[in-house]
Amino acid sequence: MKSRRPSCTDSGSESSELDSKSPEKFETVTRRRIAANARERKRMQGLNTAFDRLRKVVPQWGQDKKLSKYETLQMALSYIVALSRILTDAKKHNVPHRQWLELQFDCVQPENYSCLMRCDSATAQEYIHSLPSYQFDGCHGLA
């Protein structure tokens, strides 16, 4: 748990004014503020849980360093585009879905992008930005 920075409810920036007016009012405001902080923490924890779940289903760069939130969103976006391309291409080439998907999913297995996992972050970023046009053509001969 990170240390909390001093808050106005803790240090009382607005407290002195409220306190002089009405102790009850001050207490109510403080209690509400503390409750709101707790709800906000819980909300953000939920958001982070969702990010963790997203990280698990999105291609990862390397094994140790986890994607930042921004990178996770970028990668998820690219990944979705790539997957929908697979479906679109399957229709276009009139290939039996099962056979097509097997070929395509072979190309998105970790061993097939392991070379990219070893790239430095700049290269990875460049790749991420180019991902909307995921190049599967080199992975198979059907396109």
Next chain:
DNA sequence: TAGGCCATCTGGTCCT
């Protein structure tokens, strides 16, 4: 040490 990333607090706005 600077910069990136993150958690937390906070006040504003909208909705129920």
Next chain:
DNA sequence: AGGACCAGATGGCCTA
């Protein structure tokens, strides 16, 4: 009135 959501501010941690 109170909760949910959001964005800005702030400070801590980590890495190059």
